[in-house]
Structure formats: structure tokens, C-alpha cells
Amino acid sequence: MLRIALQKSGRLSDASLKLIKECGISFTNGTGKLKTVADNFPAEFLFLRDDDIPRYVADGVADVGIVGENVVVEDRSAVTIAQKLGFSKCRLSIAIPRGESYQGIESLQGRHIATSYPNILGDFLKKNNIKATIHEISGSVEIAPSIGLADAICDIVSTGSTLMSNGLQEVEVVFHSQAVLIQTPTLSNEKQKLLQKLLFRIEAVQNARNNKYILLNAPNEVIPKITEILPGMKSPTILPLAMEGWSSLHSVIQEDQFWEIIEQLKAAGAEGILVVPIEKMIY
Numbered sequence: 001m002l003r004i005a006l007q008k009s010g011r012l013s014d015a016s017l018k019l020i021k022e023c024g025i026s027f028t029n030g031t032g033k034l035k036t037v038a039d040n041f042p043a044e045f046l047f048l049r050d051d052d053i054p055r056y057v058a059d060g061v062a063d064v065g066i067v068g069e070n071v072v073v074e075d076r077s078a079v080t081i082a083q084k085l086g087f088s089k090c091r092l093s094i095a096i097p098r099g100e101s102y103q104g105i106e107s108l109q110g111r112h113i114a115t116s117y118p119n120i121l122g123d124f125l126k127k128n129n130i131k132a133t134i135h136e137i138s139g140s141v142e143i144a145p146s147i148g149l150a151d152a153i154c155d156i157v158s159t160g161s162t163l164m165s166n167g168l169q170e171v172e173v174v175f176h177s178q179a180v181l182i183q184t185p186t187l188s189n190e191k192q193k194l195l196q197k198l199l200f201r202i203e204a205v206q207n208a209r210n211n212k213y214i215l216l217n218a219p220n221e222v223i224p225k226i227t228e229i230l231p232g233m234k235s236p237t238i239l240p241l242a243m244e245g246w247s248s249l250h251s252v253i254q255e256d257q258f259w260e261i262i263e264q265l266k267a268a269g270a271e272g273i274l275v276v277p278i279e280k281m282i283y
């Protein structure tokens, strides 16, 4: 059985559970139960504090785990990133009181910086030849400057609203993070096969999220032009409509090219364009 460590509750939990579910793996989890076995996949789930996940995976207590890349890098545990998962995206940034002058990174020379990420911050400062004092605190980092604990902070930023409500301005981005699937350095052959199976499913889910299925109608004479615009997995499917001289084209487009392609299709003469989500996608 593959032992999978997930965050018990927090910023990663919902998206981690959603991904597992979309991979077709289900389990029943009673309230407060910290360990459960999947109903339809040889896997056992452990629900942990996110900070503990890299160490558990490094020690082989869990075979794989889902955790923020920031925590993996900070922890310096001997784990491998098997797959970036694309959710819980955030950055680790240095921030100073709003309105204070800042002339680039040299302004941090000799200052006191509060953070929960002393290793990542330490590496960043060293790389930039900045000598500053790091104060390690485990939470509510944004409060530090206003209570005289530090001149600056280094903490997680997503929308920036926590910085804003605490009168701080972001001045340096230290690290970009997202949720990752980590694996223990040594896995038995059996477990390696299970992990491959899981990774195959994750890839199918991610491909589906990044693509949309598109259907449209077009007069036959513009089909070559539309085929050129629509990349598709191989090439578009073309089906005749009951109405003489018209066809229906089906294809797959990438989410990030979506609006641009729709405009081109309309300009080329496409009508009745439907765009629908894909549930799984295997190349």
C-alpha cells in the first residue's frame, strides 16, 4: 500500500482532497480520524500538520505527500519532488512598513527581519551579500514591525491583503511556491509502480484542467482556415451537418489560448461555438 500524507486542515487540504478524488480514489473519513485506507486504490492516507510532511516522507514513514514547495525547501529534507501540482500558488516575500523608503536590496543591510522561513531567507540574503539579523517566529509574522520586533518581515504573500491590512509593502520576492507531490528517496518496486499509477492519473487530471473541448459550426469553404487555427490533439474532427454545405468541427484547445482562438474562429466564419470542460485527458 502507498502511504500518502496530506495536510489535515489548512490552505492545502481542500485542493489536495479534490485532486485525489479526481484521480478516482475515494475513502470514507470519520471526523477526527487521522488515518484511513482508500476504498478503490491500494493507498493509505495520513492527515498531518503540513510542516511535518517533508520529514515523514524523508524518513519513509509516508511514501509520498502533498505539501507547499516553500515548506519542502525550508525543511531541507531528503525528498524528491515527483510532480508540481499547480495549486496553492503563493510567494515568499520581504515586506517593510508602508511609506518607508527603499532603495533596492542594499536597504536591508544590517536590518532585523522576522520570518518562519530562516533557511530560505538566509540563502537569499547570502546570495545577495546582505548581512541582516533573522528572527525566527512561527506565525503572525506580519505583526513584527508594528510591535518593534523587527524592521522587516519575510512571509507568504498571495493577494497581498494581509500585508495591506498590517501597513506593509512588498519589496522583494524571495521564492515562488506551489503545492508539490513529494516522494521518499527509496521506494520498493511495488510502491514505485503504485506511484507511477498515481502520477499517470494526476497528469490526466492536470491536462484536462488545462484544456477545453470546443465544438463549432462552419460553412464548408472555411474549414481549411479553421483547421489551421484549431490545433487539436491530432487534428479536428469534421462532421457534416444536416444543413447542406455546413459542417461541425470538434477539437481541444488550451485554456491559456482560449480567448485569442475564439476571436480568430469568429473572424474566420465559425458560428454556434460551444466550449465544454474535459474531465480527464490522456495523450
Ligand SMILES: Nc1ncnc2c1ncn2[C@@H]1O[C@H](COP(=O)(O)OP(=O)(O)OP(=O)(O)O)[C@@H](O)[C@H]1O
Pocket: 007, 008, 009, 010, 011, 012, 048, 049, 050, 051, 067, 068, 069, 070, 071, 088, 089, 090, 156, 157, 158, 159, 177, 178, 179
Ligand atoms: N494565502 C495563501 N495563498 C495560497 N497558498 C498559500 C497561502 N498561504 C499559504 N499557502 C500555501 O499553503 C501551505 C499551507 O498553508 P497553511 O496556512 O495552511 O499552513 P499552516 O498554517 O502551517 O498549516 P498546518 O496547521 O498544517 O501547520 C503553505 O505552506 C503555502 O505553500
Ligand SMILES: O=P(O)(O)OC[C@H]1O[C@H](OP(=O)(O)OP(=O)(O)O)[C@H](O)[C@@H]1O
Pocket: 011, 139, 140, 142, 155, 156, 157, 158, 159, 160, 161, 162, 163
Ligand atoms: O496575501 P494574502 O492573500 O493575504 O495571503 C497571505 C497570508 O496567508 C497565509 O496565512 P493564512 O491566512 O493561511 O493564516 P495562517 O497565518 O494561520 O496560516 C500567510 O501566512 C499570509 O499571512
Ligand SMILES: [Mg+2]
Pocket: 049, 050, 051
Ligand atoms: Mg504549518
